[in-house]
Amino acid sequence: MDGIHDLGGRQGFGPVGHSPAEPAFPYRWEAVARALLMVVAGTVEASGGEFRHSIERMEPGHYLTSSYYEHWLTAAATLAVEHGLVTHSELEARAGGRFPLSGPVLAPPVADAGPDVGEPRFGPGDRVRVREWHPPGHTRCPGYVRGKAGVVVRADGIYSVPDVEAHGAARRHEPTYSVRFDAADLWGDGQRGVFVHVDLWDSYLERP
């Protein structure tokens, strides 16, 4: 989905609130939220794709104004409700107030994942173009490279396609590649000597 999480290249955010070191969990509730997501994801056997998509479906205003572990809390509660471990009304009654969950899945379940891809179609040095498409479900293809041409720098392993695994029990496996893009091609701003590498599944790519 073209969700708020797909942040690469968005403008207007201002400075990075950098600090050189900090505790793993500045607040105790963050550690608990993190552990609870592990509990829920383990109980319902959520794939990595389903977990990430449960965060991506957060209402955009909530996403941008809440911290990382509030995202995890929202994901844990959303998956717990969607898989029938708890109900939304139970959560709100126990919390004594609103308990915002992520929005509904917009994509239909994937029934037929299609055949696995066993051999890489591309190798280092090959020029490729990223498909220009807007799937309503989960994808790991960032919006900022869609339709853009780049060069493969590495063929990595063969992995489960997140777009499939996020939407049901079906799985498809494909090679992944690291693709190098000239930043000037991505942003059209004439910057020089800057290259952005994005790791992409086989089906995200086509020959230019």
Place this chain on the structure above:
Amino acid sequence: MSADGHHPAPMSPVEQRVAALEALLTERGLVPEGFIDEITRRYESEIGPMNGAKVVARAWVDPGYKRRLLAEGAAAIAELGFGGAEGEHMVVVENTPAVHNVIVCTLCSCYPWPVLGLPPAWYKDPPYRARMVREPRALLAEMGCQLPGDAEIRVWDSSAEVRYLVLPERPAGTEGMTEAQLAGLVTRDSMIGVARL
């Protein structure tokens, strides 16, 4: 909050939500005894950038190890006893005087946990994720990372299964130092690529 008038809770709304989910899952027997404390302790004390610093220091003193690290990251890192979730497929990228590498995850917050620990808040927040792929030269300068003027910048967006670690350059004047002393020089930021040593 505490509309029923007793036990006014000194908790923020998000803390109340966490407590609500924790209570409901615990009542259903889904939270193993001690699980939350144990998983928290591991990420607070066992996993962190001190692990990555040992990897970097070993690569600085042992050319054979460095070759293995750059060729097969996860296997070389496992030689030092580090591995596990979010470190199964590691690619180590080497800084040189002419090339500077920096890692980001624009879609979420992917990060090499076994060698760097959990990511800092700023790595997960929108400004870093939005800007590092669009204007890295300006952002690195803003974050105090001084690069040679004509250095090539390579940004690595961790969008699939590989997790990245930057191998910083060994600082000049460290020839006499031990491996342990060298590890003490390596900062988390230098292994993300937002600082040089």
